[in-house]
Structures are given as structure tokens and as C-alpha cells.
Amino acid sequence: MSKSDTPPESTPKAATGTKGATFIAQTLSQAVYTLWRSFDEAGFETARLDARLLVIGATGVSREALLQTPEMVLTEDQCARIARYQQQRLGREPVSRILGHRDFYGRSFKISPATLDPRPETETLIECVLDYAKANDLLQKPLRIIDVGTGSGNLLLTLLAELPNASGVGIDISPAALKVANDNASRLGVLERATFQCQDGLQEPVESFDIFVSNPPYIVRDHIPELAPEVRDFDPHLALDGGEDGLAFYREMAPHITSVIPAGLAVFEIGYDQGDEVVDILKSHTQGHRTVQFEVKKDLAGHQRCVALQTLS
Ligand SMILES: C[S@@+](CC[C@H](N)C(=O)[O-])C[C@H]1O[C@@H](n2cnc3c(N)ncnc32)[C@H](O)[C@@H]1O
Numbered sequence: 001m002s003k004s005d006t007p008p009e010s011t012p013k014a015a016t017g018t019k020g021a022t023f024i025a026q027t028l029s030q031a032v033y034t035l036w037r038s039f040d041e042a043g044f045e046t047a048r049l050d051a052r053l054l055v056i057g058a059t060g061v062s063r064e065a066l067l068q069t070p071e072m073v074l075t076e077d078q079c080a081r082i083a084r085y086q087q088q089r090l091g092r093e094p095v096s097r098i099l100g101h102r103d104f105y106g107r108s109f110k111i112s113p114a115t116l117d118p119r120p121e122t123e124t125l126i127e128c129v130l131d132y133a134k135a136n137d138l139l140q141k142p143l144r145i146i147d148v149g150t151g152s153g154n155l156l157l158t159l160l161a162e163l164p165n166a167s168g169v170g171i172d173i174s175p176a177a178l179k180v181a182n183d184n185a186s187r188l189g190v191l192e193r194a195t196f197q198c199q200d201g202l203q204e205p206v207e208s209f210d211i212f213v214s215n216p217p218y219i220v221r222d223h224i225p226e227l228a229p230e231v232r233d234f235d236p237h238l239a240l241d242g243g244e245d246g247l248a249f250y251r252e253m254a255p256h257i258t259s260v261i262p263a264g265l266a267v268f269e270i271g272y273d274q275g276d277e278v279v280d281i282l283k284s285h286t287q288g289h290r291t292v293q294f295e296v297k298k299d300l301a302g303h304q305r306c307v308a309l310q311t312l313s
Pocket residue numbers: 115116117118119122148149150151152153154155171172173174177199200201202215216217218238239240
């Protein structure tokens with residue numbers, strides 16, 4: 001236990017959360033301890049981390065201050081905010097949704113109820129594109145990138161931030177998600193190299209690009225009710241629902257892929273057990289193309305995470 005998590009010693013203040021439960025704390029360390037205990041009792045695996053992140057988010061103190069000034073006295077407003085956050089988390093809302101942002105590949109992305117909460121394993125797609133760009137001496141080239149199902153823009157905007165001469169288009173069917181992606185482009189300073197289009201996948205024709213990335217909805221529709229409440233109740237179903245077998249979006253995009261990427265790289269995120277099927281779908285639509293190489297890449301946990309397809313003209 002660190003100094004910031006020690007049990008309360010002074011007389012605590014009480015505040016009331018949204019569901020009427022009483023939250024009692026006077027100092028930063030008491031707040032962390034109180035939240036940690038309640039999350040631990042609720043069985044959350046990341047109870048202590050969640051408690052710290054929410055106290056930091058509610059008070060605006062830095063991580064360092066949390067450790068160095070655990071006796072900092074909380075204001076009533078801070079107490080009320082912490083109490084609210086505690087109730088939201090106990091209602092299984094993810095910490096990133098409560099705070100409204102999520103770190104992805106070292107940058108902070110704003111998220112909203114209209115966007116998926118970006119997952120760390122999706123960074124595998126970024127690594128895949130950057131490895132390809134390095135191997136082909138493209139890091140400084142004016143690459144054109146398309147991201148289908150852009151959500152918060154985490155894939156497209158990270159690539160634009162990493163590849164200083166690249167520009168690109170983010171497509172999504174949700175206007176509310178595109179608004180968030182646009183805000184993130186502005187926050188990350190890449191707005192002048194990003195455009196956003198509201199459309200249904202690749203149903204409307206797009207120009208050709210060098211790099212294609214997509215993290216489409218790929219959950220089997222009937223499995224959605226069994227997902228963890230953090231996902232089922234807070235990620236938009238539009239971002240999860242991959243149709244009856246989870247593969248609907250790959251089937252819709254596959255016929256367009258060699259015209260969108262005549263010579264370049266396409267990377268699709270997949271579920272851990274979808275690699276063979278997604279490769280088969282893509283192969284059946286790329287047979288006429290001169291050279292196509294496929295690779296299924298794993299994430300850091302060792303699960304299949306994306307299918308990469310290189311087209312050579
Ligand atoms: C799994 S989320 C991925 C979001 C983000 N790229 C990420 O990696 O976190 C899928 C995204 O596809 C969008 N989407 C769903 N159906 C679509 C469609 N028919 N055409 C375009 N986008 C769609 C959803 O709104 C959602 O933003």
C-alpha cells in the first residue's frame with residue numbers, strides 16, 4: 001500500500017453520490033482508500049487503479065501530487081464529484097467513460113457515448129502500419145490513409161501524428177462519432193491533414209489510398225447480451241454488432257479493397273478466432289489482383305488481432 005492509499009485518520013467529510021449513497025472522505029488519501037475498498041468489494045480487478053484515476057480526474061491533481069500530498073484536503077465540490085464518479089463506476093461504467101477520455105498509443109482521445117472506448121489491443125494495427133512504413137522507407141512520404149469506422153479517430157489520427165507527411169480520411173456512419181473524431185484531430189494538431197465523411201462503409205465510392213485501416217464491428221450479434229456490462233451497457237451497439245456471424249463488415253468491404261488499395265497495405269482488426277475466416281473472405285475478392293500477401297498478426301496477449309493484406313500493383 002502506498003502513502004496515498006492509507007486509511008483515513010482525520011474526521012472525514014460526507015458527500016452524496018447520484019444514487020444517494022454516502023461517500024466519506026476528507027483528504028486525497030481517504031478518497032482513494034474509500035473508492036478502492038468499495039470497488040474491491042464489488043469485485044473489480046483494477047480496484048486500486050480505478051480509485052486513483054477517478055480521484056485524479058475529480059480533483060485535477062497530478063499523479064505525483066496524489067503520492068506526494070496525500071493529506072491534501074478536498075473541497076466540497078471535489079467530494080461531490082468523487083462521490084458521483086464512485087456511483088457511476090459501481091454502476092459498471094468504465095473509468096475512461098466517466099472521465100470522457102482514453103489514452104491510445106500515448107495520446108489522449110476524447111470519447112463520448114457515440115464512440116467505442118478505444119482498446120489497447122487496437123494499437124497492434126498502428127504497429128503493423130508503422131512496421132510496414134519503416135520496412136518500405138515510407139515514414140516521411142505523403143501517404144494517403146483511409147480509416148473505415150473511425151469512431152473517436154484513434155487509428156487515423158494516431159497514424160497522422162506518427163507520419164508527419166501523411167493525410168487521410170475517416171469514415172463513420174455516426175455523425176456524432178465523427179464530431180468527436182474532428183475534435184480529437186483539432187486537439188492533436190492534425191486537423192489540416194484529416195477529413196471526415198459520414199457514409200455506410202465503402203458503399204459509396206472513394207478514391208484510392210496507400211493505407212487502409214479498419215476496426216469494424218465484429219461481435220456476433222447474439223453474443224452481445226453476454227458481454228461484460230462495461231462493454232454491453234456503455235459501448236454503442238453500432239460499434240459492436242458484426243451481424244449474425246460477426247463477419248458482415250468484412251464481407252461488405254472485401255469487394256472494394258483492391259480498388260481502394262491498388263498498391264499498399266490494408267489492415268483489419270479481427271476477433272481472436274476470426275483470422276481464418278476473414279482471410280478467406282478477403283482472398284475470395286482479391287484473386288484477380290496480381291500479388292496479394294496476407295498475414296495474421298497477434299497482439300501483446302498473444303491473441304490474433306489483425307489481418308494485414310499487402311497489395312502490389
Ligand atoms: C469497433 S468501432 C471502432 C472505432 C475506432 N476505430 C476504434 O478502433 O476504437 C466501429 C465503428 O464503426 C462504425 N460503424 C458501424 N457501422 C458502420 C457502417 N455501416 N459504416 C461506417 N461506419 C460504421 C461505428 O459507428 C464505430 O464507430
